Amino acid sequence: MGHNLLKGKRGIIFGALNEKSIAWKVAEKAVEEGATITLSNTAMALRMGELNGLSEKLNAKIIPADATNVEELEEVFKQSMEVLGGKIDFVLHSIGMSPNVRKGRAYDDLDYRNLDKTLDISALSFHKMMQAAKKLDAVAEGGSILALTHIAAQRTFTGYNDMADAKALLESIARSFGYVYGRDKKVRVNTISQSPTLTTAGQGIGGMNAFFDFAEKMSPLGNANAEECAEYCVVMFSDLTRMVTMQNLFHDGGFSNMGLTQAIVEDYIEKK
Ligand SMILES: NC(=O)c1ccc[n+]([C@@H]2O[C@H](COP(=O)([O-])OP(=O)(O)OC[C@H]3O[C@@H](n4cnc5c(N)ncnc54)[C@H](O)[C@@H]3O)[C@@H](O)[C@H]2O)c1
Numbered sequence: 006m007g008h009n010l011l012k013g014k015r016g017i018i019f020g021a022l023n024e025k026s027i028a029w030k031v032a033e034k035a036v037e038e039g040a041t042i043t044l045s046n047t048a049m050a051l052r053m054g055e056l057n058g059l060s061e062k063l064n065a066k067i068i069p070a071d072a073t074n075v076e077e078l079e080e081v082f083k084q085s086m087e088v089l090g091g092k093i094d095f096v097l098h099s100i101g102m103s104p105n106v107r108k109g110r111a112y113d114d115l116d117y118r119n120l121d122k123t124l125d126i127s128a129l130s131f132h133k134m135m136q137a138a139k140k141l142d143a144v145a146e147g148g149s150i151l152a153l154t155h156i157a158a159q160r161t162f163t164g165y166n167d168m169a170d171a172k173a174l175l176e177s178i179a180r181s182f183g184y185v186y187g188r189d190k191k192v193r194v195n196t197i198s199q200s201p202t203l204t205t206a207g208q209g210i211g212g213m214n215a216f217f218d219f220a221e222k223m224s225p226l227g228n229a230n231a232e233e234c235a236e237y238c239v240v241m242f243s244d245l246t247r248m249v250t251m252q253n254l255f256h257d258g259g260f261s262n263m264g265l266t267q268a269i270v271e272d273y274i275e276k277k
Pocket residue numbers: 020021022023025026027028046047050070071072073098099100101102126153154155198199200201202203204205206207208
């Protein structure tokens with residue numbers, strides 16, 4: 006049951022691919038909380054077909070866009086304002102992809118054209134999204150824009166590869182654009198740094214299952230799952246957080262402030 010936290014609000018959710026996607030859960034939760042939304046993903050993701058089910062269930066139009074393409078992003082904002090009947094109150098950027106990770110290229114053997122793609126898809130797309138929205142004056146005053154990130158932006162995790170650099174850039178864009186958007190339009194911009202989550206993108210990261218298990222044991226509350234992440238996103242979209250901007254917010258069960266837990270010590274001793 007919802008709390009009407011987003012009653013009357015209009016939102017755009019980028020990046021729902023299948024039921025496991027964090028964006029999928031955010032879309033469901035946002036509608037449950039009273040919002041009307043549109044959905045966007047690449048033409049290739051749409052061909053996989055699963056998004057149609059979510060679109061029907063939530064009565065949410067799908068507007069295809071490659072998030073690296075400014076014209077297509079502009080179209081998402083224009084059509085969303087038309088379909089939803091006014092300016093947009095919240096936007097979720099839940100997009101990430103590294104061709105280097107996909108192709109198993111090691112960090113000291115990167116293909117630089119792939120690196121350009123990683124950064125463009127996973128980080129610059131956030132800038133493109135906000136620049137397109139701001140030029141169109143598509144986001145309402147007090148609006149909330151979120152992107153999902155990971156602690157590999159601050160600390161090095163084996164296997165995270167060039168996605169770590171993309172996340173560092175993403176978080177920097179959130180701060181820089183957060184200043185400009187806040188100053189000019191009172192729109193807030195934040196990133197949520199989520200626990201490892203078993204999604205399509207998550208499972209592409211090398212050693213994901215080990216990291217998932219490690220983070221679970223290294224976090225006093227355990228790993229946060231996709232539904233819990235969606236709940237945090239909804240709070241960040243709501244008016245309850247209207248003075249929060251330019252922040253990287255950890256949603257990780259305490260992982261980011263832990264050094265060593267008893268659970269890890271016991272695990273280590275057991276395996277020795
Ligand atoms: N899964 C995790 O462990 C984890 C942890 C922290 C942060 N995140 C972040 O959460 C976000 C969502 O990932 P997820 O785990 O739900 O996986 P997911 O695979 O369900 O979502 C990734 C989405 O990115 C979309 N995408 C890829 N290229 C695109 C492009 N060019 N244009 C538009 N969309 C494109 C995909 O179609 C997909 O919908 C990502 O930014 C990811 O880095 C994930």
